[in-house]
Amino acid sequence: MSADSAEARFGAAPRSAGGVIHDIGYRRYEGERLSRGRIVLALCWHSLRSAFGIGRGIKAKIVPVLTFAIMCLPAAVDAVIVARTGTRQVSYDTYVPILRILVMTVFLAAQAPELVSRDLRSHVLPLYFARPISRLDYPLAKLTAFVLACLAMIEIPLLILYLGTIAQAHGGSAIWAQTRALIPGLLVGLMWSVLLASIAIAIASLTGRRAYATGGIAIFFLLTFTLARILVHVATQSAVVGPGPGPAGPKGGGPGGPPGGGSVPAHLIAPAVPAAAHLYALISPFTVLDGVRQWLGGTNPSGIQPGGIANPGSYGPLFGVMLLVFLGASLAILVSRYRKVGIA
C-alpha cells in the first residue's frame, strides 16, 4: 500500500532510467548580497542589542537596566549638587570608583555570557561561520559590541554629569573648563571599556554555560580586586607605623571614604609606598587601570579614592605594560577559541 500511495503523492514521475527534476518554481536569489563588512556590522549591532537585553523578554533587561541606572545615579545626584552648591563631588576621571568597579563587574558578569556563551551553548557557531566571514570577524564583532556596551555604561553617566554641570555654568570659559576636564575622563572610560570588555568576553567564551561564565567573570574580577587591595594595604601598612584605618571594602566591613578616628590616616603621611604595594596592584585589572590613569597624568583629587591606588610613580610604565598584557591575553584567548569551530 505504502509504495504506491507514495507515488500518488509525489506527482507523476515517468519511469525512465534517469531521474527527473521537477520544476516547482524554485527561484534563486539574484539580488544584492551585502559585503562581509556589513555582516560583521550586523553581528555587532545584534550583539550590542542583546548586551542590554533589547529584543528579548523583560527578564533579560532587568540586570542591564538596573546596573545602568545605578551607574547614572551619582551623575544625576552630583549634577543637582553642583547646581545647588557649586562644588563638585565627583570628578570625570575617576567618577565614583567603587561604584564603577562593582557595578561594572555585575554588568560584565551578567551580560558577557549573553553575547558569547549563548551561541556556544546552542551550537550555532557553524551557522555563523558558514557565511563569508573570517574566523576573526566573529570574536571581533562580539568584542566591539561589548566594548560599545561598556562605553555606554561608563561614558553616558559622565556625559550626564557634564551636561548637568554646564547647564548651570556661566560663560564660555566655564564651559570650556568643563569640557577640558571631561575629555580625559572620557578617555579613561574608553580605556576601561576596552580592557574590561576584552577580559570579560574572553572568559565568557571559554564556556557555553552562562552560569559558569557569570561565576567565572565575577570571581576573576572580584577576587583579583579584593586581593590587590588587601595586599596593597598590607604592604603599605607595614611601612607605616601605627594602626591603619580599616579601608573601605567592596562588601560589608570597613568604613567607606576617609577614615574617622584619631589615628593618623595613612594616605596623608608622606607616601612611603613600598615597591611591593605597587606590584600587588598589578594583579587586578581595576587597579591596573587606575595606575595607568595616574601614570598618564591623572590625579587623586581627594586623596586615594576607595577604589584606586597610590600614584605609581616610577612604576607607571609597568602598569601600562600590564594593561597590554591583560589585553593581549584576552585577545589571544578569543582568537584561539574561535579558530576551531566544531560542535563546541
Next chain:
Amino acid sequence: MRITFRATMSRKRALLFAIPAVLLLGISGLLKATQPAATQWPPQFLGTFGFSVVLPLTALIIGTSVLGAEIDDGSVIHLLATPVRRSTVIFSKFAVAVGLTIAFAAVPELLAGLIATGGGKLAVGIFAGAVAAAVIYNAIFVMVSVLTTRAIAVGLLYLVVWEGLLVNLVSGASELSAGQYSLGIANAIAGNPNLNAHLSLTTAVIMGAIVTAVTLLLAVRALSAFSLKGDAA
C-alpha cells in the same frame, strides 16, 4: 533521605564549578602565607574581606547551581516526576548547598583565622558567622534559582548592590542584610569592632532565621508550581 543522596550525586558534575570555590580556598590560604611579612597587619580586617567577599561568592556559586543547573538543562523533571514532596526537594538541596559552602568557605575561613591569630575568639567568631552566612545566603540563592534561570546574575546583583553598597549607605538597610546577620553573630563571639557589625546578636539571629525560613518557603511554593518552559510542540 534519598534525595540528598541524589543531589550529592549531582555534585560529581558540579565538581566542575566547585573549582571556583576551591580557588577561593586556595587564595585564602595564600593570603595567610603572606602574613608573616606584615607584623602590623590587623588580622580581623582580612577576616572581613574574606568573610564579605569569599563567603558570599562561594555561597552564590554553590547555592545557585545546586538546583539551578538541573533546572537549566531540564533534568530536574526527572526529579519532579516523582511523588517526592517539593519541600523535601528544596530542603535536601539546601542542606547540600550549606554543607558544601561550609566545607569550601567556612572551614577555610576558620583555618585562615587560626593561622592569622593563633586561635582565639576572632577565629571562632568568624567561623560561627560564616556558618550562619552559609545558611542564610544559600537559602536566598536556592530560592532565586527556582524563580529565574539567570540566578547567578541576579544573585550577583543582589550581593553587590544590596550587600555591598546600600548597606553601607543606608543605615536602615542593615536590618535586612544577610551579611549583617552573619557579621552580627560573628561579632557577638569575637567582639571586634573592625568587623563593622551593626546588629546585636538577638536581632541577627532572629532576622536571619526569619529570612531563611521565608525564602525557603517561597522556594517550595515556587517549585510546586513549577512550569516547564518547554518547546512548543
Next chain:
Amino acid sequence: MTAIELRNVSRWYGNVVAVNDITMTIGPGVTGLLGPNGAGKSTLLHMMAGFLEPSRGELTVGGRPSWRNPEIFRVLGLVPERDSVYSFLTGADFVRATARLHGLPDPDGAARQAIGIVELADAQDRRISTYSKGMRQRIKVAAALVHDPAVLLLDEPFNGMDPRQRLQMMDLLDALAHRGRAILFSSHILEEVERISGTIQVIVGGRLAASGDFRAIRRLMTSRPHVFLVRSSDDRLLGSALIGRPAVNGVELTPRGLQVRAADYGAFTRELAGLTRQQGIRLRELLPADESLESVFAYLIAS
C-alpha cells in the same frame, strides 16, 4: 481503571492560546496524540503531568487533579521529550535512584525489572553518556516504569530513533498496554501513530480535531469522497462504466491508473467486482488512495 479526564481544558500564554477547550478521556490501551508541531501536544502532556496549570477547565488523572499534586506520580509515569538525563550516572543507578525517589520498598528489584522490560540489562552498568539515542529513550522509559504506573505519558518518544528502534519501542508500548495500562504518546510522525495505536486524538492548532479510531474517523467524514486508484486491463472502459453508477462521483484517467472518487464507499466496493466481470475487464489493483493517516491529517488541517 485510572483514566485521564479533560473537560474544557484551555491554556493560554498572554495572547497565544496553546490549548483550546479540549475535552477528552484517555483510557486503557495505547492512544496516540497526533498533531503538527506547535499544535499543543507537549502543552497538553505537561498539563496532564501537573507541570502546567490549565488556564481553564478541569484536568484529572484517576479522579484527582495533577496540578500541584506530586502524589499523582504514584500512578503516572512521564517520559519527557528533552534529552536531559544525568549523563554521568549509569543506567542502573539512574533507574534505581528514581525507584528510591518513588519510595519503593525494593528499589533494586524494581529497577532490575524495569530495565528488563526495556531490554537494557546488558547496558545498565554503563554511563548514560555512552548510550545511543534510542537507548537513552528506553532508559527514560524504564525510569518512568519503575513504579509500575497505571498511566504512562510519553512525549515524542520516537524522536530521532531509527526504524528498528522504533519497532522495538512500539512493541514495548503494545505489550505494556495489554496489561491494562493507559499509554499516551505524542507524535507528529504519522506512520508511527498509524501503526500502533488504535485510538488517536488529533490536535490541530490547540483544538481537538478528531478522536477515536482513525479508520472510523475517516469514515465519519463522508462529506469528502473516498478516492481509489484502480488499475485494470482497460481503464477507460471501466471508467465509463463506473461513471454511470450513483455511488461514483467522478473518474479520472491518470498515468498511474484510474482514479475514482466514490461518494458511497460501501456501495462502490460492492459494485466494482460485479462491474468488472460484466464488462470483461480484469481488475489488477485496487488501492485506497487516501486511506492513510496522512490524508486524514491533511484533510483535517486543510479544513
